[in-house]
Amino acid sequence: MTKRYVGSSGHSLKIRGAKCFIDEVDEARKVTNEVHRILTTQYNGAGSVFHDDTSTTQNQNLQTIVNYHNKQTRELDWSIHFNAANVTDAPRGVEVLYYDMKDLSAKVSAAISKASGLKDRGPKQRTELYFLKNTYKPAILIEVCFVDSEVDVDLYHKNFNVICTAIAEILAEHLGYAKIQTGQPADAKIMLNDSKTIPAVIIDGRTHVQVREIAELLGLKLVYNNESKTTKLYEVK
Numbered sequence: 192m193t194k195r196y197v198g199s200s201g202h203s204l205k206i207r208g209a210k211c212f213i214d215e216v217d218e219a220r221k222v223t224n225e226v227h228r229i230l231t232t233q234y235n236g237a238g239s240v241f242h243d244d245t246s247t248t249q250n251q252n253l254q255t256i257v258n259y260h261n262k263q264t265r266e267l268d269w270s271i272h273f274n275a276a277n278v279t280d281a282p283r284g285v286e287v288l289y290y291d292m293k294d295l296s297a298k299v300s301a302a303i304s305k306a307s308g309l310k311d312r313g314p315k316q317r318t319e320l321y322f323l324k325n326t327y328k329p330a331i332l333i334e335v336c337f338v339d340s341e342v343d344v345d346l347y348h349k350n351f352n353v354i355c356t357a358i359a360e361i362l363a364e365h366l367g368y369a370k371i372q373t374g375q376p377a378d379a380k381i382m383l384n385d386s387k388t389i390p391a392v393i394i395d396g397r398t399h400v401q402v403r404e405i406a407e408l409l410g411l412k413l414v415y416n417n418e419s420k421t422t423k424l425y426e427v428k
């Protein structure tokens with residue numbers, strides 16, 4: 192059976208998180224959705240994600256998120272946040288918070304750092320954090336970068352895709368997901384007037400045929416010039 196996960200973005204639409212050069216709630220939702228998309232389209236992963244649109248107090252928000260996680264069948268909980276300290280043009284970096292998942296947290300932090308150039312602040316144990324303490328499956332909380340570090344935000348913007356890919360890669364490895372192979376040719380065929388048929392293959396959603404075969408199918412004369420790598424087709428009068 193495929194192991195499942197639950198991912199969520201920190202805070203809620205009405206109880207916002209950190210905000211400076213970027214807005215934590217908006218960005219956490221983007222990262223959460225993209226990691227989920229990669230895990231379910233580029234890997235054979237399964238799970239669900241949650242964003243809190245309704246809570247109006249911090250307690251309500253924390254409980255709403257954790258309740259959602261605890262109601263699902265899953266083997267791993269992950270949450271996306273962005274950090275904040277004070278406005279700076281210095282680099283701050285990525286860190287991953289955990290209750291007892293130190294190894295996984297270290298791997299995720301290192302992978303994000305390697306992919307993006309964000310400084311690797313590494314794994315940090317935070318047993319008092321509501322999310323980590325109250326989700327009863329293994330959980331990690333990823334602080335992607337600092338919203339108030341210009342350098343971090345620049346690296347985050349430039350590397351959004353590779354950051355999400357790096358997170359997905361480590362989570363997939365942890366949950367035992369396999370990468371879905373693309374580019375495997377599938378047999379297909381081309382038919383002319385529902386009668387004559389030539390073979391084709393579909394690679395990455397595109398149908399490929401031999402030029403010579405389609406030329407013959409259409410009654411065209413083919414002349415190939417190897418030097419100029421040009422295939423010339425002539426209508427036969």
Ligand SMILES: [Zn+2]
Binds near residue numbers: 201209272273
């Ligand atoms: Zn946060």
